[in-house]
Amino acid sequence: MPLSLTPALAAFVVVVIDPVATVAALKDPLATAAATKMVPRKYVGYVSRAIDVFDWKAPYHTYAIQFTSPVPADICMPVSPQAAPRLGGHQALRTTMPLPWAAAHQPSCMCSTVRVPVRLEDHSAATFLTPTDVMRHRRILADDMALLRRAGSADFDLCDLECDGLNLAHVSEEQDVDMAMEIQLPDTKIVVDLSYDLSELDELPDPSGFFEEKRQLQELVAKSISRKDECVVEISTEPVAVVEDVPVRLMDSQEAKPLTRIDPKTPYQWSRREHLSISGYLFNIGVLLSVVGEVAARTERLSAALMHMEEEGVKFLQRWSGTVPVRFG
Numbered sequence: 001m002p003l004s005l006t007p008a009l010a011a012f013v014v015v016v017i018d019p020v021a022t023v024a025a026l027k028d029p030l031a032t033a034a035a036t037k038m039v040p041r042k043y044v045g046y047v048s049r050a051i052d053v054f055d056w057k058a059p060y061h062t063y064a065i066q067f068t069s070p071v072p073a074d075i076c077m078p079v080s081p082q083a084a085p086r087l088g089g090h091q092a093l094r095t096t097m098p099l100p101w102a103a104a105h106q107p108s109c110m111c112s113t114v115r116v117p118v119r120l121e122d123h124s125a126a127t128f129l130t131p132t133d134v135m136r137h138r139r140i141l142a143d144d145m146a147l148l149r150r151a152g153s154a155d156f157d158l159c160d161l162e163c164d165g166l167n168l169a170h171v172s173e174e175q176d177v178d179m180a181m182e183i184q185l186p187d188t189k190i191v192v193d194l195s196y197d198l199s200e201l202d203e204l205p206d207p208s209g210f211f212e213e214k215r216q217l218q219e220l221v222a223k224s225i226s227r228k229d230e231c232v233v234e235i236s237t238e239p240v241a242v243v244e245d246v247p248v249r250l251m252d253s254q255e256a257k258p259l260t261r262i263d264p265k266t267p268y269q270w271s272r273r274e275h276l277s278i279s280g281y282l283f284n285i286g287v288l289l290s291v292v293g294e295v296a297a298r299t300e301r302l303s304a305a306l307m308h309m310e311e312e313g314v315k316f317l318q319r320w321s322g323t324v325p326v327r328f329g
Contacts, residue, residue, distance in 0.1 A: 006121040007047045007063060007194050010129045012099065014195040015043045015065060015114070017213050021191035022115075023220055031224040035217070042201055043210045044068045046106075046129055048138070051113060060115035060191065066106055066141075067207035068099075073107035075144045077137060093137055096128045101204040106137065108144035110207050112214065114192045126196040188221045190214055 007013050019035035026032075045067040052062035068079065078092040079099060093106060129137065 003120045004123055005053065005061065006119050006123075007116060007196075008123045008126060008128070009047050009050060010131070010134045011123060011126040011196060012044060012046045012068070012095070012128070012198060013065075013126075014198060014200050015045055015067075015192050015210070016040050017210070017217070018191045018193055019213075019217055021117075022188060022217050023224070025187050026221065026224045028224040028227070030227070031220045034220050038213065038216065040213050041205060041209055043205050043207050044198065044201065045111075045207065048111065048141075056118070058118060060187075061118050062113060062115055062189065064111055064113055065192075066137075067110040067112070067210060068204065069105045069107050069110065069207055070101065070103055070204040071206070072105045073109065075109060075148070076105040076107040077140060079104040079106055093133045094130045096130060099127065100198050100201075104204060107207075108141055109148060110211075112190065112210065114190045115187070116192060116194055121196075123196060127198060188217075190217065 017038075017040040019038040019040060020032060023031040023035045045065040047063050048066045049064040050061070051064060052058075055061075069076070072078070080092050080094050
């Protein structure tokens with residue numbers, strides 16, 4: 001029984017989104033409740049790339065899925081058993097076993113980066129693209145993506161940039177800032193469950209439904225983050241009064257009252273936090289002074305050692321040369 005990490009590269013799989021797992025990192029009950037109401041459908045695609053699979057202790061690994069469609073797109077590759085060549089003369093992609101549907105196509109513009117739960121599974125019954133066609137399809141995808149990007153096609157937006165190893169140099173500086181901010185957010189990439197059993201589907205579904213479900217989840221994530229941002233703003237805009245010798249009106253429109261001057265003869269009551277802060281400062285100063293003292297002591301010992309070496313050197317020269325050399329320094 002050949003076991004491997006699920007999914008195996010180049011394997012055709014049944015894909016179904018797990019909405020609850022996708023938003024779990026947000027720890028937002030409202031987002032979780034909304035995700036629970038979603039009813040995701042099953043789709044088919046093949047695993048084109050392993051993107052992040054090196055952490056064996058991680059709950060998820062990241063892969064790129066190239067979705068399979070029942071209808072041809074503007075830019076796509078037919079898959080056996082359909083033998084009609086693609087426009088431009090490219091022959092159909094070949095699989096290790098025939099797909100169970102009469103017509104199947106690999107649209108170049110329908111791919112997505114997904115997270116998959118880490119587990120070992122038997123892939124002996126899986127259907128794969130042949131090794132030769134895996135490399136051939138990658139080259140064709142790279143050419144097609146470059147064509148779509150130059151043409152400014154709206155279909156290009158359906159592809160995650162990580163799917164085909166695209167160069168991110170074309171991303172604007174503003175997008176770079178957005179991507180840098182997203183790095184600090186919880187991981188909310190789509191989580192999916194996969195199966196090698198293609199017979200689960202009597203008909204090959206339209207993968208555009210996957211991207212609609214993905215859009216809905218992205219809206220849930222955006223709303224959740226927006227709610228948290230609003231909470232942060234509310235906390236940071238609480239009324240603040242500045243201590244001065246004039247009446248101060250608080251931001252919540254409370255009645256302004258003149259502030260009482262502090263009697264300089266009254267002992268100041270130190271808070272516990274102030275005590276700890278001052279103690280910390282004094283401790284750091286003590287450590288610094290001890291380090292300075294140790295450096296000074298070592299410098300003095302080093303100077304004494306050098307003087308001793310100099311004296312021994314003079315004595316050595318006196319014994320062997322019979323002369324009195326000039327003292328150094």
